[in-house]
Every structure is written in C-alpha cells, then in structure tokens.
Amino acid sequence: MAQESKRGLKIPQKPAKKAPKGRNYLMVIGINAYQHFTPLNNAVGDAKAIKELLVARYQFQEEDVMELYDQQATRKNILRGLRSLEDQITTEDNLIVYFAGHGTMNKRKTKGFWIPVDAESHQDEYIANSRIKDHLDEVEAHHIYLIVDSCFSGSIVNRSSAFSERVETLPSRRVLTSGRNEVVSDGKPGKHSPFANCLITYLRTHQGSLPASELELHVKKNTSRSASQSPDSAYIYGLGDQGGEFVFHPKQDEENEWQMAEVIGTFDGVEQYPKADPEGRDAALAEEKLAILKDETAWQQAQKTNNLTAYRVYLRDFPEGIHHEEAHQQMLTIEETADWWKAKQRDNVTTYKEFLVDYPESGYVVEAEARIRVLLASEKASAVAKSQAKTQQASPPKVVLAKKITEGPIEMVWIEGGTFMMGSPEGEEGRYNIEIQHEVTVSSFAIGKYPVTQKEWNEVMGENPSYFKGGDDWPVEQVSWYDVQEFILKLNQQTGKVYRMPTEAEWEFAARGGNLSKGYIYAGSNLLEDVGWFKGNAGKKTHPVGQKAANELGLYDMSGNVREWCEDWFAFYSTEKLTDPKVSNTGGETVIRGGGWNNLPQDCRSSNRDFGPPYDPIEDLGFRLALSPSQEVVQ
Secondary structure (H helix, E strand, O other): OOOOOOOOOOOOOOOOOOOOOOOOEEEEEEEOOOOOOOOOOHHHHHHHHHHHHHHHHEEEOOOHHEEHHHHHHHHHHHHHHHHHEEEEEOOOOOOEEEOOEEEEEEEOOOOEEEEOOOOOOOHHHHHEEHHHHHHHHHOOOEEEEEEEEEEOOOOOOOOOOOOOOOOOOOOEEEEEEEEOOOOOOOOOOOOOOHHHHHHHHHHOOOOOOOOOOOOHHHHHHHHHHHHHOOOOEEOOOEEEEEEOOEEEOOOOOOOOHHHHHHHOOOOHHHHHHHOOOOOOOOHHHHHHHHHHHHHHHHHHHHHHOOOOOHHHHHHHHHOOOOOOHHHHHHHHHHHHHHHHHHHHHHHHHHHHHHHHHHHHHHOHHHHHHHHHHHHHHHHHHHHHHHHHHHHHHOOOOOOHHHHOOOOOOOEEEEEEEEEEEEEEEEEEOOOOOOOOOOOEEEEEEOOOOOOHHHHHHHHHOOOOOOOOOOOOOOOOOOHHHHHHHHHHHHHHHHHOOEEOOOOOOHHHHHOOHHHHOOOOOEEOEHHHHHHHHOOOOOOOOOOOOOOOOOOOOOOOOOOOOEEEEEEOOOOOOOOOOOOOOOOOOOOEEEEEEOOOOOOOOHHHHHOHHHHEEOOOOOOEEEEOEEOHHHHHOOO
C-alpha cells in the first residue's frame, strides 16, 4: 500500500515534552435513593464500579478518591467536595469527576442542572452546570475530565468548529456526557446504565494506555446502539483548555480478569468470566456470584412491580432465594393493604372492627380506631338532632345567617357567594398540572378569620398535639384530618353550632379575596413576604396567627404559616362549570391548601393544591373552620 503523502515541509522536531507526573484524583457521585424524584436503580452501582475499576486497573489510589453516594450526596456535600478540590490539587495533578443521578433543564434558558439527593421541586435546590464550571475553574489541575450520566447532561457541552491535536502534555478541560439535551436510560435493575456499561466494558478490556478521545469515540458509537440517547463530548468552554487530553494508564501490576469481573459486579462482568475461561480457578466462584446476581435482579424486579403475582413468580423461580422470607412478608402486607382499602370504601364501624380483629398489629390500627370514634360520635349527634327535630316541629326554629354571628369561640368572617375561575392559568409561575382552570360558583358562607389556634384546640380537646408550642395564639398543627373531625364533633356538641371544614372551592374563593379579589398570586398580595410565613422567612417554625397582612376579605395566614386541611377528598378537577362542588370519601387522600412555614413560594399560591393521607399528622398542617348560613340556629 502506498505510503500516505503529507503536505508541507519536514521540520526537525523538538524533543517531546513529558506529561506532568502528579496524582490522579477522582470524585464519584451516585444517587439512587431520591426522596422527591423517581428513585433510580443503577446510579450508585455505576459510580462504584467506575471507581473500583479505576483504582484496580489504572493509576488511581484509594486515598485520592472522594465518594458521595445516596444520602451523602446532598447539595451541600457536593459543593463542599468541589471546593475542597480547589485547595488539594496542584498543576501537576489530574482530576476526574463522575456524576450519576437525575438531571434536569430549564428549557426556556437552556440551563442544565444536577439534582442532589435532598432537592425537592425548585431549581434553587439543584446544582447548575454553571456552578460546577465555576468550581472547576478554581481547580489548578493539568487535566480535568468531567463524566456525567444524567438527563440533559449535554447542556454543559460547548460546541466549536475548531480542532486541535490532543496530546497529554497540554492541559485539558473536557466533558463526556451520557446524552445531549435529552432524557437518558438508567438501565435494567441489576445491570448498568447503557452509558456506564460502555464506559466500564472498554476500560476493562482495553489493552495499554487509553486516551480520553478514544474512550469518547467508543462510548458515543456504542451507547447509541443500545439506547435512544446520544452521548456527547467536548472541551469545557472558558476553563483554560489547551487542546490536551487525559490518558488512562494501566498499573504495572494489573489485576487478573476475575478481579476485574468482581469489580464490575453485574452480569456484564461476572457472566462473561466462566464463558471465557470455563476451567479457570475462579469459574465456580463466578457461577456462584452469577446465581446471587440473578436472585437479586429478580427480587428488585418483584419489588418494582410490587404485587402478589410478582412475589409469587419470585418464589417460584427462587423457592429458597435470598429474599424468600421478605417475599412472604410483602405478600401479607399487600393482602392487609387490600383489606384496609375495602374497609375504607365501606367506611362503617362494623367493617373497621372486623379489620382490627384480622390485623391487630397493623399499621392502620390508629386510623381505624380514630375512624370508629368519628363514626360513633356522628351517629350519636345524628340521633340527637333527629330527636330535637321531632320536639321542635310545633314551633320552627329561627334561622340566623352566619353574617350576623358575633359571639362564639371561633372568630368568623362572612363571605358573600360568587363565581370565580378556580385553578391557575397555564402561564402562572410554579403552576402544577392538577390546577386546571374551571368556572365555579360558591354560595355564601362564613370562614375562620385565622387558622384554629392551640388555645382553641386545647379548650375543646383538653390537650395540645402541636410540635411548636409557642403560645395560645400559635396555630395548632400536627393534627390529622380525622383528628379535626373529632374536634369539630366535640365543638359542635359544646356550642350547638354546626362547624365544619371549608370545601376546597370555598377555601380558594376566600383566599383569592372572594368578590373583592384584586387577582393577587398569594392571599392578599403578590409579595409573599407581606402576607405569609414561608421557607424564606419563617425560621423553620410556625408563628402566632394574624402577624402578617390580611387579604381583601380580612382573612389572615391563608398563604403560609400552616397548611390547611379542607373537607374534600382529592380528585382531579372537572372542566365543567360547577356550583358548590365537594368530593366525598373516595378512599384516597384528602385535600390540603395554603402552604406552610416550610414551603417554597410556589406552594403558597392561592391556587396551589396538595393532598395527604387523612390519618397523617404533620408539624406544618393545621386547619380553619367554616359555617354555612343555615347552620346557625337559635331556639
């Protein structure tokens, strides 16, 4: 074959400059156990496998590795770890940062983020790519190589048409991402993500030194064959890249292939070993480990499906499996939960008592007993009301409109009925998709001027369940929906009135200012600081009611301080025009409105909806009372 001709003159070459011989630092971050986002299966395993492989086979030392997995991988710890590298690494050293977890993107601003384990729902709790770049800019390493396996990770890549020869002697600042501005795959349980699998396989099987550019080429080519994602790579703009690249150099005492398979720790590594060397000294051990991995993978799949059939299939395939006792226990739990939901659907004293007999140690005992007390009290109140009605038939009672209420244990505000658009417009910042706008008409009613206070609760119930016991005027909290129903029954027996919780439609109409509404986002203002205690100003606690400004109707604390139970059970909004809507017992969860001391501004909007189990008492959850005009009766 003819030798390839080259253009230009042959110029004597200077002696090759050697790459610095510093240390190789590694920061690995892997997150599966998200609390507020969908948990992942393989991110932690991917990160650990990358770390173990680099330490076992390449020139990385255990003492130069920083690891953050699951609950360790908080926003604070990740940023603190990046800052610590600034002081630790010299111009002779190299750094690889590997992140596996959720990512997201502000599509309006094409701004990408890593999502740490403790993030909730606001981008202020994420870590922006720009923030990561700022920290890396302070690291004076020779090579910096950022490898990111998350959705929308490609937003950190800067494109350039310039091409420069990559050589190890020149400083580099490069990034390899699992995809462009797109969602990427986490992979099947027990395996690696498609991106991590390509990385690990090539790092394990490649012979000799491996330039980053060669690794990138392999990963981009092969990942897209096994998943609908397009890995990307480029220099990181603005960090001082000079066209160099990091090179993975093997250790001189490279471990044998079985040790590499153990490092990888999944089918991808272990299953290949006995096939490659069936007579190898570790083949039996590999078969044993493979059996364990199959068991674990089947168990993870059963847990993910989480129904009786899935656990039966696991026990069929692995009758003496590692998790056979857990499988039996999960089946019992599922049966118990199914019986509980049947009891809730029927919602009568007899069914709840039968459930308690069948499951005396159940986690639902407290809720079942509370519901029995509410139903018995309701039956008693109903019987008394019927008896009084018979007695009073000769002289009809005088009805006093709630508007005239001036006495009583609860200070109320009269709300003239009207029609409004319930929910939020599509352009409202922080809007959730369960807030679809629809026209609602509500009748006149009265509502508590403040949330019910600890003093008011204590006078009726004889105890104070609140977590924050600041004083009489602090809102009562840590009360369940069922607890509130008990309180109302006792209050009505003591006062002769018929108090209740507001419906969701009444609550929102009142929060918006009723017929006097000025269209504010929050209850009384577009500035939450003026009307509510929230995460930004509450100091992680509740405050006395009525300290912030009232809304147009003179109602206080409807945005912030404590979230508030409503009478309705949660359901998706109807798009039809409705009058006095109310959702009765669905056996699901009950509605919560208003936002509390621990909420972000978007969750304190008048249109914001939330919901929770009716038996769940939480330290930011209280309520206020309502009263219909026909329910104030004077003999």
